[in-house]
Structure formats: C-alpha cells, structure tokens
Amino acid sequence: DQQVKQNSPSLSVQEGRISILNCDYTNSMFDYFLWYKKYPAEGPTFLISISSIKDKNEDGRFTVFLNKSAKHLSLHIVPSQPGDSAVYFCAASDNYGQNFVFGPGTRLSVLP
Amino acid sequence: DAGITQSPRHKVTETGTPVTLRCHQTENHRYMYWYRQDPGHGLRLIHYSYGVKDTDKGEVSDGYSVSRSKTEDFLLTLESATSSQTSVYFCAISERTGDSGYNEQFFGPGTRLTVL
Numbered sequence: 001d002q003q004v005k006q007n008s009p010s011l012s013v014q015e016g017r018i019s020i021l022n023c024d025y026t027n028s029m030f031d032y033f034l035w036y037k038k039y040p041a042e043g044p045t046f047l048i049s050i051s052s053i054k055d056k057n058e059d060g061r062f063t064v065f066l067n068k069s070a071k072h073l074s075l076h077i078v079p080s081q082p083g084d085s086a087v088y089f090c091a092a093s094d095n096y097g098q099n100f101v102f103g104p105g106t107r108l109s110v111l112p
Numbered sequence: 113d114a115g116i117t118q119s120p121r122h123k124v125t126e127t128g129t130p131v132t133l134r135c136h137q138t139e140n141h142r143y144m145y146w147y148r149q150d151p152g153h154g155l156r157l158i159h160y161s162y163g164v165k166d167t168d169k170g171e172v173s174d175g176y177s178v179s180r181s182k183t184e185d186f187l188l189t190l191e192s193a194t195s196s197q198t199s200v201y202f203c204a205i206s207e208r209t210g211d212s213g214y215n216e217q218f219f220g221p222g223t224r225l226t227v228l
Contacts, residue, residue, distance in 0.1 A: 004154075014226070034216055043116075043202055043219030044155070089154055097206070097214035098143065098162075102154040 003027050004092050006103040013110050019077040021106050023090030029090040034074050034100065035064060036063070038087045047088075052084065080110045115139055116220035118203050124226045131190040133223050135203030137183075143206045144186040145217065146170075146178060148199040155202065161186055193227045200224050 005024045013019045017023065023033075030050040036044035050057040050064045057064050063076045077084055087107045091100040115138030125131050135144060143162055147155040147170075155168030159178040167178050175197060177189045190197055201224075204217040 006154075012209070032213075036219075041222070043204075043221050046216040049216060063129060091155075097216070099145075100217065101161065101171075102147075102156070104152050104154040 001026075002102040002104070003030075004090055004101050006088075006090055006106045008106050009104070010076075010107040013080045013108065015082055015110055016079045019075075019084065019108055019110065021077075021082045021088050021090075022073040023073045023075075023097055023103055023110065024071060025073075025092050027092070027094060028071065029094040030101075032097045033064070033066065034091045034093075034097075035062075036089045036091060036102075037084075038089065038105070044089060073095050073106070077108075080108075082110050082112050084108060085110045094095040116203060116205055116218060117225050118201075120223060121221065122219045122224045125193055126190040127194055131225065131227075133203075133225070135186045135188070135199055135220055137186075137205050137209075139205055139218070140183060141205040141207040141218075142183070143208075143214070144180065144187065144188065145206075146176070146188045147202045147204065147210050148197075149173065149202060149222075154207040158188065158201075163195050180182050190225075193225075195227050198225060198227045203212050 034049045035047040038044040066073045087105045092102040093100045119134045145160040146158040156172045161167045161180040203220040206217045
C-alpha cells in the first residue's frame with residue numbers, strides 16, 4: 001500500500017502556462033515534504049520543501065502548497081519552460097526528514 | 113553539486129553472483145542511504161546508515177546487505193543477485209540541521225544493474 005501517491009503518471013503543458021503536479025499521502029504523521037526533479041540518467045535533484053507548520057512555500061517559479069486536512073500537496077510551476085520537462089517525485093517524512101517515502105513520480109512534458 | 117559518486121555506473125551480471133555497489137561522498141555527511149528505482153514504484157529505501165558501523169533496514173531490504181566502515185563510503189552488497197534486483201540504484205546523503213530536522217537528501221548519479 002503506497003503511503004505517497006502521485007496519481008498522474010504523466011502531464012503535458014504548453015510552454016509559458018502553469019504546471020500543477022499533485023501528491024496525496026495517507027500517513028497523518030508525515031511532517032516534512034520535498035519535491036525532487038529527475039532527468040534521465042541522472043540522480044534526483046532537490047527542488048523545494050515544506051514543513052507541516054506551513055501551507056505554502058515559494059522559490060522563484062516553484063510553489064508548493066500543503067493541505068494537511070486533505071493530506072494533499074501540489075507543486076505549481078509558473079511559467080513552465082521546456083527545461084522543466086522531467087520526472088517529478090514527491091517525498092514525505094515522519095521523522096523530520098531523516099527518512100523519506102517517495103511517490104511513484106509524474107513525468108512532466110513542457111511543449112514549446 | 114554535492115560530492116557523491118557511485119561505482120560502477122553500469123553493471124551486467126548473472127543470477128547467483130555477488131555484486132557490490134559503492135557510494136563515496138566528500139561532504140562528511142553522517143547519513144547515507146541506498147534506494148532502488150523501479151517503474152511505478154518511485155524510489156524505495158533499501159538500507160540507510162546514521163554513522164560509521166550504524167545501519168538499519170529500509171522498506172525493501174531483503175536480499176541486500178550494507179556496510180559503512182568509513183564516513184565517506186557506503187557499500188551495498190547483493191549476496192546472490194536475482195533478476196528481481198535488476199534496477200537503478202541511487203545513493204543519497206543528508207545531515208542534521210539542528211536538534212530536530214535534516215537537510216534535504218542529495219543523490220548520486222545512480223548505478224544501472226542488470227541481472228541476467
């Protein structure tokens with residue numbers, strides 16, 4: 001049973017528009033969440049994080065929203081660029097970030 | 113970029129043979145992790161280490177063992193490789209940021225292992 005779910009295996013967005021990637025979790029003890037981006041043949045790279053005491057965190061074009069009551073978080077990318085095309089993983093921790101559980105990933109394609 | 117290397121980067125082996133993958137870091141981070149990535153599963157934790165000679169099991173530890181004799185090196189061993197262990201293996205490192213909390217995990221470039 002997956003504790004972290006990313007129900008959209010893939011997403012296509014036009015360049016310049018908003019990309020919204022979703023993540024749902026089942027464990028109410030998760031207190032820290034990360035998003036990673038992964039290009040083919042490379043390791044995942046950290047994108048943005050949010051702790052459970054916040055409901056929003058912004059970093060440039062990337063914003064993560066957390067809805068604890070719905071056990072849902074989302075990553076917004078505005079505006080989307082072709083270089084954003086990658087697989088995005090959501091990850092959650094219940095021990096302040098010592099260990100993480102990862103979702104299966106969503107492949108984002110940004111079309112020029 | 114965090115200083116993490118993995119070796120080998122690619123390996124093809126036969127069922128039943130032992131395989132050791134190496135992760136080397138130059139960041140002096142205390143925590144090190146081994147994950148495997150498979151389609152539809154994302155990244156799953158195999159084993160992790162919270163210090164020299166201190167290791168613990170992750171979600172999918174069966175068939176794998178680890179060792180950490182130095183801060184900078186974390187070895188993953190498949191004692192007798194099986195086809196189900198064909199995967200891409202990633203090493204990651206992290207460090208505590210205070211009394212509670214850790215920084216994000218930094219990942220190595222991965223090792224693609226094929227077991228025939």
